[in-house]
Amino acid sequence: MSTLLVTHPACLDHIVPQGHPERPDRMRAIERALEDEKFVTLAREQAPMLALETVALCHPLEYVEAIREASPREGMAQIDGDTTMSPGSFEAALRGAGGAVLAVDEVIAKKASNAFVATRPPGHHAEKTRSMGFCFFNNAAIAARYAQKKHGLSRVALVDFDVHHGNGSQDIFWDDKTVLYCSTHEMPLYPGSGARNERGEHNNIVNAPLQSGDGGVQFRAAMENAVLPRVAEFKPDLIVISAGFDAHMRDPLASLNLTEDDYVWITRRLMEIADGCAGGRVVSVLEGGYDLEGLARSAAAHVTTLMRG
Numbered sequence: 001m002s003t004l005l006v007t008h009p010a011c012l013d014h015i016v017p018q019g020h021p022e023r024p025d026r027m028r029a030i031e032r033a034l035e036d037e038k039f040v041t042l043a044r045e046q047a048p049m050l051a052l053e054t055v056a057l058c059h060p061l062e063y064v065e066a067i068r069e070a071s072p073r074e075g076m077a078q079i080d081g082d083t084t085m086s087p088g089s090f091e092a093a094l095r096g097a098g099g100a101v102l103a104v105d106e107v108i109a110k111k112a113s114n115a116f117v118a119t120r121p122p123g124h125h126a127e128k129t130r131s132m133g134f135c136f137f138n139n140a141a142i143a144a145r146y147a148q149k150k151h152g153l154s155r156v157a158l159v160d161f162d163v164h165h166g167n168g169s170q171d172i173f174w175d176d177k178t179v180l181y182c183s184t185h186e187m188p189l190y191p192g193s194g195a196r197n198e199r200g201e202h203n204n205i206v207n208a209p210l211q212s213g214d215g216g217v218q219f220r221a222a223m224e225n226a227v228l229p230r231v232a233e234f235k236p237d238l239i240v241i242s243a244g245f246d247a248h249m250r251d252p253l254a255s256l257n258l259t260e261d262d263y264v265w266i267t268r269r270l271m272e273i274a275d276g277c278a279g280g281r282v283v284s285v286l287e288g289g290y291d292l293e294g295l296a297r298s299a300a301a302h303v304t305t306l307m308r309g
Helices: 009-013 025-033 062-068 088-106 140-151 169-173 216-234 261-278 290-305
Strands: 001-005 043-046 114-117 154-159 177-185 205-208 238-243 282-286
Touching: 001 088, 001 290, 009 025, 009 088, 025 290, 062 088, 062 238, 088 114, 088 140, 088 238, 088 282, 140 154, 140 169, 140 177, 140 238, 140 282, 154 169, 154 216, 169 177, 169 205, 177 216, 205 216, 216 261, 238 261, 261 282, 261 290, 282 290
Parallel strands: 001 043, 001 114, 114 282, 154 177, 154 238, 177 205, 238 282
Antiparallel strands: none
């Protein structure tokens, strides 16, 4: 089996205002990096549009319909201070969620050893009934819930190493003992959530905040001391990664100092845990990463590690 890459050109049609960091060039940078000869063995599939009823596994259908209604026929619609919609945004959001679900299907069916879903807009700030932080639908959360509902998995771990806390994922799974949500993130930083004492109704939330200026040493310590033991103890049937690469030292939106080697390390560690309890099942979903060079190098390192199995 090979690693699966899921993308779709419609994700380029989510147009944002000039100067917005979550721009189509992010996708182009990743695509160029993954055109290198060493990625020739990647299986590649296009992300389908997810049915609204499946999006509703994590977001009430009324909310999903409201997002569709907010989508402009021309120009741009402002959803919040950071989040805008263009005529192509709704399809792009549905394909992001659809790509995550397709990856779950392929990995669980053993058609792929693991998967990376390179789509935009990102998702981990999307709460049950609130779009924010560039996000409309929570792709990683939908993947986790879909794996349970469609494939009968008992426990899913969602590990988020984006530099911003995934408040949306925390909101969706706060009172769900069957999903473990773990996050490393810079704090204080947008969106302001993610304190250590935010643990969920069933102690199923693990937040390991980092400080401005922290680098690989502090990141790896947070993972080794707070996150990885909990994931291993939880014994998930699937690990979903919210793979944000904006903790990279080059990123303009934050002040952590990770390098590609740190992403290789955490990818390998999560794969080792998945090998022990989940049949190696890992689905990684792109979140942030706003310096194009840092994003491309980090995503390439992440995918290279996934391919090594």
